[in-house]
Amino acid sequence: MKTTGNTILITGGGSGIGRALAEALHRLGNQVIISGRRRAALDAVVAAHPGMAALTVDMTDPASIAAFAGRAVAEFPALNVVINNAGIMKPEDIGAAPDDLAIAEETIATNLLGPIRLTAALLPHLKGKDDAAILTVSSGLAFVPLAATPTYSATKAAIHSYSMSLRHRLKESGIEVIEIAPPYVQTELMGEAQASDPRAMPLADFIDEVVTLLGTQPTPAEIIVERCKPLRFAAENGTIAAVFDGLNTMHG
Template identity: 40%
Template sequence: MELKNSTVLITGGTSGIGLELVKQLTEQGANVIATGRNLDTLNETRKRFPKVHTFQSDVSNPAAIEQLYAEVTSQFPELNIIVNNAGLMRLIDLQDTTLDLENINREIVTNLSGTIQMVHQFLPHLLTKKSAAIVNVSSGIAFMSYSSAPVYSATKAGVRAYTQALRLQLENTSVKVFEMIPPGVNTNLQNDWVLQPNPRMMMDVDKMINVVIKGLLRDKPELKPTMVSVIKFASRMVPNTLLKFGHREFKKFKELNKK
């Protein structure tokens, strides 16, 4: 995939993986558009990267996606790549009755529904381009349910399944479909967690996005580091062992929540 002179829209582009994508895609010579819900962080992103264009938008809101599409395609008709990166990950005890239905649904509408709706809205435009791409961000957890983050696990498995189906349906078109599959990555995604992840199990965000850039340039459908390949293999060979290993974290999380 040619990145230089491409026009790339990144949802959730003001922090973590999204912000690092902004940085490295800009270095590749791409014209970058970043979206986010928070106006302050959008302004900070624009100050840090003056050439980047920003739009305030929320992928969990269908009306906001429609408005984003109208504004972006009008101002940037050359848009040819979208990266569905906006995401939310929370540690949740499913026996916690204080969570109402709207709250428990929050990750689904951001991570899964938001990705599907963004693709549905922007696909007709992308199909008009000689070379275009969709990059959906799933997770290593798509191969291994993480009991501490049950809703997140479900959404990322859903993103993976949807992306595979999308790739098949678009196989004879000009639109390439990529799946970015990060392991645990050191970002602000975990800032509010009562149980912080083991830093030895986490990957630096710049190294992860370096893998992504190299994979895009080589047209690799799955953009993943070696760590994720190991998780994928282990999920086939010793799935129960892997699940139990991750579940130890939930027990720690539940004990911390009691305090």
């Protein structure tokens, strides 16, 4: 992937991995457009980084996504890279509340249907652009699930599968499809405590490693930092049962 001179749209860019990745790519000389639901959070990022731009979108709403894609293309016709980063991660107590599907449905709408809908909306535009790329953000939990967040883990497994299929279908189009699979990272995805959890990878270290891998030529189809490799390759290494048990013991 070309890492400079792009026009890049990043969903979920107001905080966490999305914000840190937006800032890193902005420093490299890209035009970066961040998106999310919270206008105030987006404006704070843009104010700190002159030249960055922001658009709001509700990734659970098909109409909002369609309108958002139209605005992005109209306002930034050079757009050639989209990073599907927006996502939520909430614990589910399945045994205690088997009929409460609200978290599962919201997670599927945000983490899976959102990226699929946005990709479909932007593909006609991206097919006409040089150095075009679609990046998806899955998770190490796509490969070894966390039982406390079953739907989150399932959506990330689905994003991995979708990315593989999308890459195959677009292989003659010139559009790169790159999957980023984070390990447990110091963000506030699961609350404030995660941001300082010593068991989690420091966010700055994660972003540095990701940007280095993105600049590799040829760029790997999957961006797997060292901390994520035990999860990503557990099945190949024959360690999936042990890794699953260790992961779910550590996180309760």
